[in-house]
Amino acid sequence: MSRISVRGFAVASATAVTTVGAVVGVASGSTQQGTAEAAEPAAADATLLADISAGNQTQAQTASLTQQADAQSTAADAAAKKAAEEAARKQAAEDAAAKKLAAEKKAAAEKLAKEREAELKAARSEARSDAGDFAQQASYTIAEVQGIARQMVPAGEFQCFSNIVDHESSWNYQASNPSSGAYGLVQALPGSKMASAGEDWKTNPATQIKWGLNYMNDRYGGPCGAWEFWQANNWY
Structure with missing residues (x-):
């Protein structure tokens, strides 16, 4: 309602x-x-x-x-x-x-x-790494040494190898450091280490290249690995 x-x-x-x-x-x-x-x-x-x-x-x-x-x-x-x-x-x-x-x-x-x-x-297996493949000479020019290196070092890593040699010896296979005892293209320390690659290590650039290439392969995996380390430390 x-x-x-x-x-x-x-x-x-x-x-x-x-x-x-x-x-x-x-x-x-x-x-x-x-x-x-x-x-x-x-x-x-x-x-x-x-x-x-x-x-x-x-x-x-x-x-x-x-x-x-x-x-x-x-x-x-x-x-x-x-x-x-x-x-x-x-x-x-x-x-x-x-x-x-x-x-x-x-x-x-x-x-x-x-x-x-x-x-x-x-590439390494194809490279000529045996120094005996090259006839030994009484002396070598820089161009001749570089020609040997090009035949022994894999093409993809040659520039890295060349960079190290440029800084270490300027491609002088008889370069010697009297204060440290380093010797040769890759400045092995002491130089006598290179005897493992050949008794003619003092006079044969092919023997020095063989030793240096083996060293870089064993320690750094190759020349480019060695060059990368060198740039960071100024030695290898």
């Missing part, structure tokens, strides 16, 4: 009571007073009923808003959880891809290193 209808009912009731009193001849003063007193409680009851109805409506609206807020909060939590799971999945995929790429690069580098080593070994 609405507030308006309750009040209308109360007013109609009071009017009816007043009309009946007038018809039966009830005393005007006492009748009107009684009617007014009866009408006041009825009006108060109607107002109370209207207030209760409005309160119930407010409570229903509040409950509805609370339910909506709870539903929105639940939806937001679900969306946040889904976004976090998607981000974690994406990160895991990126990490896996990066790991795979690093493994592939490592494998490629190892393969290239092996191929390079195989090429160097093949």
Whole structure:
């Protein structure tokens, strides 16, 4: 029942009571007073009923808003959880891809290193490393010594070998360091070490080249490894 209808009912009731009193001849003063007193409680009851109805409506609206807020909060939590799971999945995929790429690069580098080593070994096996292959002369020019070296040192490492000889002896196969005892093209220290390559180590540049090449191969993996070390230390 609405507030308006309750009040209308109360007013109609009071009017009816007043009309009946007038018809039966009830005393005007006492009748009107009684009617007014009866009408006041009825009006108060109607107002109370209207207030209760409005309160119930407010409570229903509040409950509805609370339910909506709870539903929105639940939806937001679900969306946040889904976004976090998607981000974690994406990160895991990126990490896996990066790991795979690093493994592939490592494998490629190892393969290239092996191929390079195989090429160097093949080149060394083809190089003329035996000093006896060259007829000994009474003396040699720098060009002749370099020509021998080109035939004995693998082509891919000749420049590195040449760089070291340039710095150590300037291609003088009789170069001697009186303070240290180093001798020859590669400045073996002492020079007598080169006897392992041939007894003519003092006068034969081919013997010196043979010894120097073997030394660089054994200690540094080749002339280029020796040259890299030399650049960092100014000796090898």
